[in-house]
Amino acid sequence: MSKHKNFETEAIRTQIERSQFLEHSNPLYLTSSFVFEDAEDMRASFAEEKERNIYSRFTNPNTSEFVQKICKMEGAEDGYAFATGMSAIFSTFAALLNAGDHIVSSRSVFGSTNSLFNKFLPKWNITTSFFNVNEVDNIEHLITSNTKILYAESPTNPAVDVLDLELLSTIAKKHNLLLIIDNCFATPYLQNPIAFGADLVIHSATKLIDGQGRVLGGVTIGKSDLIREIYLFSRNTGPALSPFNAWVLSKSLETLSVRVDKHCENALKVAEFLEAHNAVSFVKYPFLPSYPQYKIAKKQMKAGGNIVSFEIKGGVDAGRKFLNTLKMCSLSANLGDTRTIATHPASTTHSKLSAEDRLEAGISDGLVRISVGLENVKDIIEDLDQALKNI
Numbered sequence: 507m508s509k510h511k512n513f514e515t516e517a518i519r520t521q522i523e524r525s526q527f528l529e530h531s532n533p534l535y536l537t538s539s540f541v542f543e544d545a546e547d548m549r550a551s552f553a554e555e556k557e558r559n560i561y562s563r564f565t566n567p568n569t570s571e572f573v574q575k576i577c578k579m580e581g582a583e584d585g586y587a588f589a590t591g592m593s594a595i596f597s598t599f600a601a602l603l604n605a606g607d608h609i610v611s612s613r614s615v616f617g618s619t620n621s622l623f624n625k626f627l628p629k630w631n632i633t634t635s636f637f638n639v640n641e642v643d644n645i646e647h648l649i650t651s652n653t654k655i656l657y658a659e660s661p662t663n664p665a666v667d668v669l670d671l672e673l674l675s676t677i678a679k680k681h682n683l684l685l686i687i688d689n690c691f692a693t694p695y696l697q698n699p700i701a702f703g704a705d706l707v708i709h710s711a712t713k714l715i716d717g718q719g720r721v722l723g724g725v726t727i728g729k730s731d732l733i734r735e736i737y738l739f740s741r742n743t744g745p746a747l748s749p750f751n752a753w754v755l756s757k758s759l760e761t762l763s764v765r766v767d768k769h770c771e772n773a774l775k776v777a778e779f780l781e782a783h784n785a786v787s788f789v790k791y792p793f794l795p796s797y798p799q800y801k802i803a804k805k806q807m808k809a810g811g812n813i814v815s816f817e818i819k820g821g822v823d824a825g826r827k828f829l830n831t832l833k834m835c836s837l838s839a840n841l842g843d844t845r846t847i848a849t850h851p852a853s854t855t856h857s858k859l860s861a862e863d864r865l866e867a868g869i870s871d872g873l874v875r876i877s878v879g880l881e882n883v884k885d886i887i888e889d890l891d892q893a894l895k896n897i
């Protein structure tokens with residue numbers, strides 16, 4: 507599948523075939539299986555001589571529509587949809603790696619991805635070496651003859667660092683590695699890693715793709731031969747996205763561009779407000795001119811996204827006090843919701859790491875992550891301002 511119409515149009519007009527009722531909005535296909543005309547139809551379907559739905563662990567019209575839309579938005583050949591972002595990440599590794607293989611990853615990755623690398627994949631003798639986001643020169647030194655995958659998020663969660671996708675792709679190609687990018691923070695609207703040379707792209711659809719904090723979902727898209735391996739693994743092991751969640755997510759994609767435009771507009775204003783505040787020692791937002799990787803962000807992203815991280819003067823205590831003083835913003839583990847959410851990684855998601863390991867991953871003691879929502883930005887800023895005044 508390739509991009510042919512404009513993004514917003516693809517998001518709205520990509521639809522599975524209408525039923526005999528000629529519905530305008532797509533129905534929900536809550537069915538675990540599909541029927542066959544006769545024994546020959548059943549044989550041919552299982553032999554994959556025809557493309558059709560058999561069982562919803564394999565494919566379902568709602569999940570297919572969701573996958574087709576994401577493929578068009580990302581310029582990908584094919585994809586498979588998962589129950590969560592983590593099942594997308596795990597199944598992708600499980601399908602493509604063998605015991606003894608090695609991964610090179612950015613150190614700054616989502617907490618559960620980090621657990622996968624350090625705790626679970628080693629059970630199958632799959633090991634990972636990490637590079638710091640500001641030391642990409644180190645990547646080639648970490649590559650061994652067993653390395654199969656180069657993995658990164660951009661922007662990273664929670665530190666909001668950006669990695670140069672073109673550079674990562676050059677390194678991956680030179681050493682014959684698969685480049686896999688977790689594109690969750692950017693969404694298919696702001697950044698298309700495949701255009702910069704990624705082989706596979708993963709999304710947690712739970713975040714901005716749903717955008718309203720309702721359902722979990724995930725997807726892996728990219729080269730069709732790789733997706734075929736991922737599909738075969740998944741159809742046998744069962745991490746499939748539910749048709750209901752696929753229906754919700756496909757509807758959400760219709761409004762992704764307008765929602766993300768507004769999220770980014772609000773986030774930039776929040777970032778500018780925080781940067782000028784004297785209780786804040788630094789702000790990280792990809793489209794602030796002071797951002798260390800500003801040029802790279804401008805090269806590969808359409809706008810800066812909805813996540814702003816900043817350092818409150820006063821470390822862990824100030825970070826916790828700030829959260830306790832917020833009146834409107836939610837304290838929640840999700841992000842990319844219509845509601846603005848604040849978290850303090852050092853005392854929560856990353857509290858198990860040593861202070862030193864946290865710093866290596868870009869998480870300082872007073873770092874606060876704000877997922878800027880769609881409320882009126884004046885109200886968001888007013889809440890942040892009163893909390894900063896009262897710490």
Ligand SMILES: *Cc1c(COP(=O)(O)O)cnc(C)c1O
Pocket residue numbers: 590591592593616659663688690691710711712713722723724
């Ligand atoms: C949330 C998140 C995930 C995991 O997604 P789930 O849908 O919660 O399983 C993976 N990567 C990033 C960057 C995330 O923010």
